[in-house]
Each structure stands twice: as structure tokens, then as C-alpha cells.
Amino acid sequence: MQSNSDPRIINPVELRVENISKSFGAFKALHDVSLTVSLGKVTALVGPNGAGKTTLFHVIGGNLAPDTGKVILNGTDVTGLPPYKIARRHVGRLFQDVRVFPALTVAENISVSFLHRSDYSLMTTIAWWRREARERDRRERAMKWLEFVGLADKADEPAGELSYGQQKLLALARIVALRPAILLLDEPTAALSPAMTKKMVALIKQLVAEQKLTTALIEHNMGVVRELADYIYFLHEGTVHTHGTQKEVLENPAVRELYMGLSGGMAI
Amino acid sequence: MNYLFHIGVMLGIYGMLALSANLLIGFGGLLTMAQAAFYGLGAYAYALLSLKLGLPFFVTLPAAILLCAFVGWLFGHAALRFRNEAFVLATIGFQMIVYVTLYNWTDLTRGPYGISGIPRPSFFGLGIESVPAYFLFTLVLFTAVLGFMHLVCTSPFALSLKALRDDEAAAQTLGICPKGQYIRAMVFSAAVAAVPGVCFASYITYIDPTSFTLAESIFIACILLVGGSGNIKGPMAGVAFMIILPEVLRFVGLPDAVAANLREIIYGVMLVVIVYTKPKGLAGAYAVK
Ligand SMILES: Nc1ncnc2c1ncn2[C@@H]1O[C@H](COP(=O)(O)OP(=O)(O)OP(=O)(O)O)[C@@H](O)[C@H]1O
Ligand SMILES: [Mg+2]
Numbered sequence: 001m002q003s004n005s006d007p008r009i010i011n012p013v014e015l016r017v018e019n020i021s022k023s024f025g026a027f028k029a030l031h032d033v034s035l036t037v038s039l040g041k042v043t044a045l046v047g048p049n050g051a052g053k054t055t056l057f058h059v060i061g062g063n064l065a066p067d068t069g070k071v072i073l074n075g076t077d078v079t080g081l082p083p084y085k086i087a088r089r090h091v092g093r094l095f096q097d098v099r100v101f102p103a104l105t106v107a108e109n110i111s112v113s114f115l116h117r118s119d120y121s122l123m124t125t126i127a128w129w130r131r132e133a134r135e136r137d138r139r140e141r142a143m144k145w146l147e148f149v150g151l152a153d154k155a156d157e158p159a160g161e162l163s164y165g166q167q168k169l170l171a172l173a174r175i176v177a178l179r180p181a182i183l184l185l186d187e188p189t190a191a192l193s194p195a196m197t198k199k200m201v202a203l204i205k206q207l208v209a210e211q212k213l214t215t216a217l218i219e220h221n222m223g224v225v226r227e228l229a230d231y232i233y234f235l236h237e238g239t240v241h242t243h244g245t246q247k248e249v250l251e252n253p254a255v256r257e258l259y260m261g262l263s264g265g266m267a268i
Numbered sequence: 269m270n271y272l273f274h275i276g277v278m279l280g281i282y283g284m285l286a287l288s289a290n291l292l293i294g295f296g297g298l299l300t301m302a303q304a305a306f307y308g309l310g311a312y313a314y315a316l317l318s319l320k321l322g323l324p325f326f327v328t329l330p331a332a333i334l335l336c337a338f339v340g341w342l343f344g345h346a347a348l349r350f351r352n353e354a355f356v357l358a359t360i361g362f363q364m365i366v367y368v369t370l371y372n373w374t375d376l377t378r379g380p381y382g383i384s385g386i387p388r389p390s391f392f393g394l395g396i397e398s399v400p401a402y403f404l405f406t407l408v409l410f411t412a413v414l415g416f417m418h419l420v421c422t423s424p425f426a427l428s429l430k431a432l433r434d435d436e437a438a439a440q441t442l443g444i445c446p447k448g449q450y451i452r453a454m455v456f457s458a459a460v461a462a463v464p465g466v467c468f469a470s471y472i473t474y475i476d477p478t479s480f481t482l483a484e485s486i487f488i489a490c491i492l493l494v495g496g497s498g499n500i501k502g503p504m505a506g507v508a509f510m511i512i513l514p515e516v517l518r519f520v521g522l523p524d525a526v527a528a529n530l531r532e533i534i535y536g537v538m539l540v541v542i543v544y545t546k547p548k549g550l551a552g553a554y555a556v557k
Contacts, residue, residue, distance in 0.1 A: 101434035119424035
């Protein structure tokens with residue numbers, strides 16, 4: 001793990017969305033959604049398939065412009081900024097579908113996170129003697145994060161050849177290598193084996209604890225939610241149906257009916 | 269002997285063209301069909317600057333490079349709002365605009381008559397006149413371009429391009445601005461394509477618009493499809509194959525009556541077989557989509 005002297009570590013950031021609505025044609029994917037992802041806490045978003053959870057992340061991450069409403073980061077309105085600008089504001093987004101760079105090596109996948117605008121100047125591009133030191137530095141830092149997720153021995157393999165679970169770990173490592181203040185995790189354990197799920201949960205727990213990351217977590221696995229979530233929002237058909245502590249939401253009869261009933265009696 | 273040196277010059281020119289297109293096609297994943305437009309702009313810039321203003325080579329070459337870089341920058345802003353098929357169409361449109369302009373702006377370019385009497389480069393009063401000398405000169409230019417592209421292709425900039433190519437949305441979540449990086453790639457690619465343009469114009473000493481057509485752009489893209497892209501080896505293999513194979517086929521003793529057609533058929537079949545069986549080309553690192 002890196003020390004806290006890293007200049008990119010910034011103060012914890014709070015994330016709020018206010019009155020977000022988003023329609024696809026006549027279909028209202030989100031309707032007047034407001035929620036707060038509190039400082040240094042894990043806030044879970046749960047709800048049936050199609051509830052609009054990923055759409056909300058797309059809005060926060062700048063992939064989709066909302067029809068109405070605001071996304072507020074640390075008191076600043078960031079609605080409608082493109083995804084790369086949201087990322088530069090220390091928001092780390094993990095996509096629901098794993099999206100590693102398949103042709104790049106595992107280590108290069110992480111190195112991309114360390115690229116800075118100054119690395120692209122014409123001078124840096126052609127003055128090789130100047131870039132070697134930075135390249136070594138990127139590689140070393142990448143290796144640290146690969147060790148963190150247990151992929152160091154795969155560093156020089158193409159990322160596309162990793163197993164699905166390993167790709168998810170790599171995607172997580174790539175995001176946290178950015179030193180984000182906020183994590184948006186969209187189903188980090190979906191389709192993982194029980195062993196991999198355990199590992200993923202442990203890593204997220206460690207990150208949140210050590211780096212005080214403000215985290216929004218979309219998750220269908222209630223075991224994972226119980227283990228990680230400090231606060232829960234239950235989304236249903238594009239609106240916030242219920243929110244509160246684990247007990248308040250997960251033991252709410254209406255939620256059980258709508259969610260667990262629908263998903264075939266998932267054990268909670 | 270001059271024949272071999274001539275092939276050598278052509279290898280150098282197409283080698284530079286393939287390397288310039290490689291940055292967009294193989295690293296950026298942007299299938300450009302406008303490389304011949306920049307090639308032509310470079311050639312015309314050299315021809316006009318040296319004929320009309322009598323400027324020496326060491327001025328005209330950088331001027332042609334800067335002109336192409338600038339036009340690439342302008343065109344990049346327009347075309348890089350698009351991706352995939354729409355981007356390909358935008359580049360085809362640009363290629364057509366440049367061709368039609370070269371063809372019809374007769375006051376400047378003499379249109380279909382072309383420009384003749386383009387001077388060969390000369391340094392300190394020493395002209396590069398013979399074909400072997402010109403081959404050496406091309407080799408120098410090619411080596412410079414190869415070295416430059418090697419640096420670009422191993423740079424952090426190229427890493428960001430490959431990330432965008434593999435997954436643009438994911439690259440954005442890591443803070444990479446797609447438009448900025450793609451425009452940079454377009455500028456580099458256009459600037460480098462000016463060099464073979466200058467080389468061609470000063471070698472043949474005559475240019476007309478028919479050397480810079482859409483068909484030429486497609487040929488350049490084919491070099492990368494066959495040889496491969498996304499690294500340096502691929503484009504080099506492609507150029508060797510696409511330029512040398514037709515020459516070799518001249519000597520395989522086909523019956524005269526059908527030789528020309530048969531050569532075309534063999535050439536075509538080999539291209540199809542390679543593209544079909546090797547998605548990454550002969551030596552490439554990226555399968556063009
Ligand atoms: N680009 C789009 N165009 C049209 N409809 C869309 C689009 N994106 C999402 N939707 C629809 O919006 C609804 C919400 O989708 P979303 O992906 O946000 O659900 P989710 O809560 O993340 O579900 P899951 O748990 O299955 O991932 C779905 O019915 C989906 O079909
Ligand atoms: Mg989803």
C-alpha cells in the first residue's frame with residue numbers, strides 16, 4: 001500500500017445526487033432520485049434488475065446526461081461533465097461488465113491509471129531519455145497494486161487472457177491506482193466464485209478502511225451488502241423506495257416483497 | 269540495377285505511409301481512409317514551395333510537415349466527433365475534398381495537368397539525381413521516420429491511445445480525454461504522411477492528383493490489414509508483402525497472354541487468404557475491426 005504522503009490523496013469527498021430523472025424515450029429509467037453517499041462510508045444501492053441502478057452510475061460518472069437534476073461532488077455541481085473530467089475529480093468507477101484493456105498487459109492496464117497530461121507533450125513523447133525514469137516508476141507502482149489484488153505473477157500477460165474473476169480484480173486495481181476519493185462499484189462480485197467473492201469483499205473492506213473511501217456499491221448479493229454497507233438505498237422502478245440502515249431496509253416487509261419475492265426468495 | 273533501387277525507393281515511401289497510418293489504425297483503432305490526402309498535401313506543398321518560391325529542401329520539408337499537421341488538427345476536430353463507420357465516412361469525405369480541390373484549383377495546382385519539373389533535393393549545391401543516390405536519400409528519410417514512430421509508439425501517449433482503442437469508456441474512467449488524444453494522433457499521423465509526400469514528389473519530379481486518390485488511401489489501409497498494425501513490425505511486413513509480391517509475380521513466367529490478369533488474381537487471392545486466416549495480419553498486434 002502506498003503511504004499517505006501521496007499528493008494525490010485528497011480530503012474525503014461527499015457525493016450527492018438531487019432530483020435526478022432520466023428517460024429513454026417514453027421509458028422512465030430514473031424518476032426524481034435523490035441520495036447522499038456519505039463521507040468515508042459504504043452506501044449500497046440495491047433493487048431488482050432494471051431498477052435504474054447502473055443508469056444512476058452512468059449519470060454520476062458522466063456517461064449519461066440526466067434530463068433533470070444535479071450531481072454534486074463536495075459541494076460542486078458536476079452534472080454533465082464528461083467521464084474523464086469526473087475521473088480527474090477523483091471518482092473511480094468500476095463498470096458492471098468488466099472492461100479491462102484486453103490487448104494491453106496486466107501491468108500496462110494499471111499503468112494507464114498513472115498517465116498524466118504532462119506525459120503527452122511532444123518533448124516527453126520523443127525524448128526517451130527523459131521518460132525512462134517515469135516509466136520505471138509507473139511499472140513499480142503498478143506492481144504494488146497487482147500485489148495488492150494478487151495478480152503480480154500475471155503482470156506481463158495480456159489482460160484479455162485472464163479469467164473473468166481476475167479481470168474484475170484487475171479492473172478494481174486499475175481504479176484504486178487512480179487514488180480516488182470516491183468509489184462507484186457496480187456489482188463487483190457478480191458472477192464470481194464464492195472464493196473470489198470473499199477475496200473481492202476483503203479487498204474492498206481494506207480499501208475503505210485504510211483510505212477512508214466514500215463508496216457507492218451496487219450489489220445483488222445480500223451477503224456482501226450485509227458485510228460492507230453502512231447505509232442502504234432500495235431502488236425500485238427508477239425511484240428510491242426505501243432508505244436506511246441495513247435493518248431498516250433489509251427487514252422492511254415491502255422491500256422483501258418487492259425484491260426478494262421477485263428474485264425467487266434470495267436468502268437474506 | 270536501377271530497377272531494384274526504384275523498388276527500394278517505393279518501399280521507403282510506402283513504409284513511411286504505413287507507419288503514419290498505423291498510429292491511427294493500429295494504435296487508435298480509427299480506420300482512416302484519408303492518408304493519401306495528407307500524402308498529397310505534402311507532395312503539393314513541396315512542389316509549389318520549391319517551384320514558385322524557390323525554397324530549399326530543408327525549408328520545404330518542414331513546411332510541408334507543418335502544413336499537414338495543421339490540416340490534420342483542423343480535420344481532427346471535425347472528424348473525431350465520430351467513431352467507427354461514421355469516422356470512416358468522414359475520412360472518405362475529407363479524402364474526396366482534398367482530391368477534388370487538387371483537381372479543380374487549376375490556378376494553383378494545374379489540376380489534371382499536374383506539376384512537372386519539380387526539383388530533386390539538393391544540399392550545398394549537390395543535387396541528388398541518380399536513382400541509387402535517391403534510394404540512399406529515401407533510406408535516410410525512412411530511417412528518421414521509423415525512429416520517430418518508434419519513439420511515439422513506445423511513449424505514454426501510445427499507451428493512452430491503445431487504452432482508448434481497447435475500451436474508450438474504460439479509458440475515460442481513468443482520466444483520459446478521448447478527443448484530445450485522438451486529435452494528437454491525427455496530427456502526428458498527418459505530419460508524418462507529409463514526408464513520403466515530399467519524397468515522392470521530389471523523386472518522380474511530376475505529380476498530379478491521380479496519385480492521391482481514395483484508392484491510394486485504401487491501398488495504405490490494406491497494407492496494415494495484411495501486414496498487421498498496432499506495432500512497428502506489422503506495417504513493415506505489410507509493405508514488404510504488398511510492394512514486393514507484385515514485382516515477384518512479374519518473374520514467375522506466366523503465359524504472356526494472361527499474365528497481367530493472372531497476376532492480379534494471384535495477388536487478390538493471397539490478400540484475401542491472409543486477411544481471412546490472420547485477423548492480426550502477418551505480424552501485427554491488433555485485429556482491425
Ligand atoms: N441506453 C438505454 N436505452 C434504453 N433503455 C435503457 C438504456 N439503458 C438502460 N435502459 C433501461 O433502463 C432500465 C434500467 O437499467 P439499469 O441498467 O440502470 O438497471 P440496473 O438497476 O442496473 O439493473 P441490473 O441489476 O440488471 O444491472 C432497464 O429497463 C434498461 O432496459
Ligand atoms: Mg446494473
